[in-house]
Every structure is written in C-alpha cells, then in structure tokens.
Amino acid sequence: MTVLAGCRVVTPGGVLDPGWVEVHEGRIAAVGVGMPAGRNGRAEKAVTDLDGTWLLPGxxxxxxxxxxxxxxxxxxxxxxxxxxxxxxxxxxxxxxxxxxxxxxxxxxxxxxxxxxxxxxxxxxxxxxxxxxxxxxxxxxxxxxxxxxxxxxxxxxxxxxxxxxxxxxxxxxxxxxxxxxxxxxxxxxxxxxxxxxxxxxxxxxxxxxxxxxxxxxxxxxxxxxxxxxxxxxxxxxxxxxxxxxxxxxxxxxxxxxxxxxxxxxxxxxxxxxxxxxxxxxxxxxxxxxxxxxxxxxxxxxxxxxxxxxxxxxxxxxxxxxxxxxxxxxxxxxxxxxxxxxxxxxxLGLSGRCGAIAVGLDADLVVLDVDLCLVRVMARGVWS
CATH class of the missing domain: 3.20.20.140 (Metal-dependent hydrolases)
Structure with a gap:
C-alpha cells in the first residue's frame, strides 16, 4: 500500500491541488484533497511525495x-x-x-x-x-x-x-x-x-x-x-x-x-x-x-x-x-x-480511464510542462 501525495490530481470532479491517491493491491483505494493524514495529523502509510507534478489517469x-x-x-x-x-x-x-x-x-x-x-x-x-x-x-x-x-x-x-x-x-x-x-x-x-x-x-x-x-x-x-x-x-x-x-x-x-x-x-x-x-x-x-x-x-x-x-x-x-x-x-x-x-x-469504464476509487491504478505523472515523468499500471511503476 502506498500513497501518492503532493501532486495536482486530475479527477472526474476536477483538479485536487494538492491532492493524494492511495494505491492498494493494484487499485485506487482512496482519493483526497490536501495532504493525507492519520491520527494526530501524521501519515500512517508509506507516502511518495510527487513534488507538485500532475497526476492523470493512464x-x-x-x-x-x-x-x-x-x-x-x-x-x-x-x-x-x-x-x-x-x-x-x-x-x-x-x-x-x-x-x-x-x-x-x-x-x-x-x-x-x-x-x-x-x-x-x-x-x-x-x-x-x-x-x-x-x-x-x-x-x-x-x-x-x-x-x-x-x-x-x-x-x-x-x-x-x-x-x-x-x-x-x-x-x-x-x-x-x-x-x-x-x-x-x-x-x-x-x-x-x-x-x-x-x-x-x-x-x-x-x-x-x-x-x-x-x-x-x-x-x-x-x-x-x-x-x-x-x-x-x-x-x-x-x-x-x-x-x-x-x-x-x-x-x-x-x-x-x-x-x-x-x-x-x-x-x-x-x-x-x-x-x-x-x-x-x-x-x-x-x-x-x-x-x-x-x-x-x-x-x-x-x-x-x-x-x-x-x-x-x-x-x-x-x-x-x-x-x-x-x-x-x-x-x-x-x-x-x-x-x-x-x-x-471500449466498455472499460468500470476498470480504468479515471482516477476514482475502485478503478485500476493506471496513472501517469507529468511535470509542470506536461512532459511525462513516470507511468504506473495496476499499481506498478514501469
């Protein structure tokens, strides 16, 4: 389980800036705005700081x-x-x-x-x-x-x-x-x-x-x-x-x-x-x-x-x-x-195509100039 945070997350409802996405067993487990926090305001899971980049669906x-x-x-x-x-x-x-x-x-x-x-x-x-x-x-x-x-x-x-x-x-x-x-x-x-x-x-x-x-x-x-x-x-x-x-x-x-x-x-x-x-x-x-x-x-x-x-x-x-x-x-x-x-x-809306809870963690990270940085498919970085 990991959390991708500190990024601008492009979701079906708009851009979360900053936002975070939790990935568990290859799927999107949670999506939120701000910084992820657990009890006492401290993150409880491994957090990857994406440093202001864009996070989009694959x-x-x-x-x-x-x-x-x-x-x-x-x-x-x-x-x-x-x-x-x-x-x-x-x-x-x-x-x-x-x-x-x-x-x-x-x-x-x-x-x-x-x-x-x-x-x-x-x-x-x-x-x-x-x-x-x-x-x-x-x-x-x-x-x-x-x-x-x-x-x-x-x-x-x-x-x-x-x-x-x-x-x-x-x-x-x-x-x-x-x-x-x-x-x-x-x-x-x-x-x-x-x-x-x-x-x-x-x-x-x-x-x-x-x-x-x-x-x-x-x-x-x-x-x-x-x-x-x-x-x-x-x-x-x-x-x-x-x-x-x-x-x-x-x-x-x-x-x-x-x-x-x-x-x-x-x-x-x-x-x-x-x-x-x-x-x-x-x-x-x-x-x-x-x-x-x-x-x-x-x-x-x-x-x-x-x-x-x-x-x-x-x-x-x-x-x-x-x-x-x-x-x-x-x-x-x-x-x-x-x-x-x-x-x-293609009839795949229930599997992929958006950053939403329950979909596969197919994600791309783009820098401020919208150039590709990293690619994740089903929770695994390429």
Whole structure:
C-alpha cells in the first residue's frame, strides 16, 4: 500500500491541488484533497511525495500501428515491442490496429493480438484487443491503406476474422456506403465489436444509417473521409449531429487546434488517438506501412511519391500536451479525451480511464510542462 501525495490530481470532479491517491493491491483505494493524514495529523502509510507534478489517469489509445521502430504487422515480437514503446509514453491500455491486408494475413496478425491478450501476466492486460482498420474501406478515401486489398463488406469474411481473433476484435472501421456494410455492422455489434465509421466517401444519410445500425465511433474524424459541406454534411456532419465518439489525431498536422476545441465542446465526444506507425520515436527516414513506402520528414509520415499522410509519429503524452498547450483545453478535459472517453468506448469504464476509487491504478505523472515523468499500471511503476 502506498500513497501518492503532493501532486495536482486530475479527477472526474476536477483538479485536487494538492491532492493524494492511495494505491492498494493494484487499485485506487482512496482519493483526497490536501495532504493525507492519520491520527494526530501524521501519515500512517508509506507516502511518495510527487513534488507538485500532475497526476492523470493512464492513457487509452484506440488506434496504434507501431512505435519505437516496430511495425505491429511485422512479427509477434515487433507487435509486443511497439506496445511496450507506447506504454513508456503513458499508454496503459491499447488496441493494436491492423491495416488492410489479404484475409489470411489479417487472420495471422489477429492471432498475435489474441496471444498478447490471453498471455498477459495479469487478467485484463495492457493490450485490450485488435482494431481492424480495413479491409472494408472506400477506394476513394483509402489514404495510406493498400487499395489492392480493399474489399466490399462481407459477412463470411468478417466471421472468419472473428474466429481467427478468438474473440479479441474490439473495433472495426467500416465505410458505410459500400454494399453489405449495414449487414457487417449489425454482425459486429452482435459480436460485441465497436464499429467505427472511417475511410469513407459516404453521404450524411448513409453515415446516419450506420449510426442507427449501431456504429458508435469515427476513425480519425475529418481525415480520409468526404469533407464537411453545408449542403452535403457527409460523415463529419453526421458524426457531429449524432454526438458519437470522434477520434482525432492531435499532432499539429492532421487537424487544426480549432478542430480539437470544436469537438471538445461536448467533452464526452473527443477521443485522442495516435494512429502511430513504427516511425514514432524512431526519427526521420524511410519506413513501410501495409507494404507501401513511407517517408518521414520533420516528424510527418507520408506515402513516398504522393505525399499522402500515412499515420503519425505521435505518442499519447504529446497528444495530451498539445490539447492543453495548442488547443487550450483545460487539463481535465484533455484527460477525459485521452483516458476516460476511450475507456468508455471500449466498455472499460468500470476498470480504468479515471482516477476514482475502485478503478485500476493506471496513472501517469507529468511535470509542470506536461512532459511525462513516470507511468504506473495496476499499481506498478514501469
């Protein structure tokens, strides 16, 4: 049992300054304002003084393809190493995102994700499951996805992927205008899979139909989708109208800070994600994503030749810092976007995503400049 004290604790009810958090057997046992005290005003438990730093809930990333020089589709070892890289940047729960590929390759990669989920040292481990970003996406808005492997939504193909994943697919991105999309969306919802709308040229009405069928998320809103227009609002307008959760890649490249502020006007809507590729933390140079050549320059990942954005080099600690410093969000709103909202999307609100009694002690310590200092997952410092 330990108490983390002398810090600014970001809780669902606001910032406790100073505040303290008691951790016992991997969970948050108590949260309070001021300094912890026992009888006669003296602390009765081991106290770690965090010296005025920020204490936030551990980040939850719904969308990551790699990091630290490791592509999650290269091998099981690379997948695990990429996850470890992001954990060191404060991501205490993550999905592993797979780009479009032949179905047999996706099935093999899904089995690697299932191994990470099933063989975690403790139940409900760091890897929550898989995110299929494809293959049921639009050719017109495929972005960096390999177009030759895109498919129209197919119920049998989806069922095969579900079997290969051994129940660990947690999210799938679908373009709702494609033939068969609503059937696959219904099957995914029945299987307990979160459906995200993305890589789509859908109209407002087509997207609204997908939300009515059970889709509850958008994949990197604004990017790789029909743009907002005042006469045809498209997927952006439908998503904002329906108040579904909206991923945004807050790297200063994919969207303007004003977009972050606009979506955050409803604090339950904004979900910060990285969409990171293997180049995150590995520097500029030549990389490969889904078999396509990628060039990273000044931290921006783009397809070689075309200049199309190809994921990002973002980490969740930077995404949160930019939300506060560049977009001007209150830190408690940024913390909700980086932890609470994505945990809710995945149905994990009873386990993580906030600093509250009874939840797992997934915590990040940030200095006064919002730079990462330490990471705790289930009560253990990384």
């Amino acid at each position: 980040f939850v990333d719904l969308h990551v393809h790699g990091g630290g020089g490791h592509d999650v589709t290269a091998s099981p070892g690379d997948m695990a190493a990429a996850v470890a890289f992001h954990r060191a940047h404060g991501t205490t729960r993550t999905l592993v995102s797979l780009v479009t590929a032949p179905l047999d390759m996706l099935a093999e990669q899904l089995s690697w994700v299932a191994d990470l989920v099933e063989h975690a040292p403790r139940p409900d481990g760091h890897v929550v499951g898989a995110h299929l970003e494809g293959p049921f996406l639009s050719h017109a808005r495929c972005g960096a996805q390999p177009p030759q492997h895109l498919l129209d939504p197919d119920r049998a193909a989806f069922a095969g992927l579900v079997r290969a994943a051994r129940g660990t697919i947690r999210c799938i991105t679908v373009a709702p205008e494609l033939p068969g999309a609503l059937d696959v969306i219904a099957d995914a919802v029945d299987a307990g899979v979160v459906v995200a709308i993305g890589h789509t040229d859908a109209t407002y009405d087509q997207t609204a139909a997908a939300f009515a069928a059970g889709a509850t998320l958008t994949t990197h809103l604004f990017n790789c989708m029909r743009p907002l227009h005042h006469r045809e609002p498209g997927p952006v307008g439908a998503a904002l109208d329906a108040a579904v959760a909206c991923e945004l890649i807050n790297d200063g490249v994919h969207v303007h800070p004003s977009i972050i502020r606009m979506v955050a006007r409803d604090p339950r809507r904004l979900v910060l994600v990285t969409d990171a590729i293997d180049a995150a933390g590995a520097g500029d140079g030549a990389y490969v994503l889904g078999g396509r050549a990628v060039r990273v320059h000044d931290g921006q990942a783009r397809l070689a030749g075309s200049g199309v954005l190809a994921g990002s080099t973002l980490t969740m600690d930077e995404a949160l810092r930019r939300a506060v410093v560049d977009a001007g969000l209150p830190i408690e709103v940024a913390a909700v976007a980086a932890a609470t909202n994505p945990a809710r999307v």
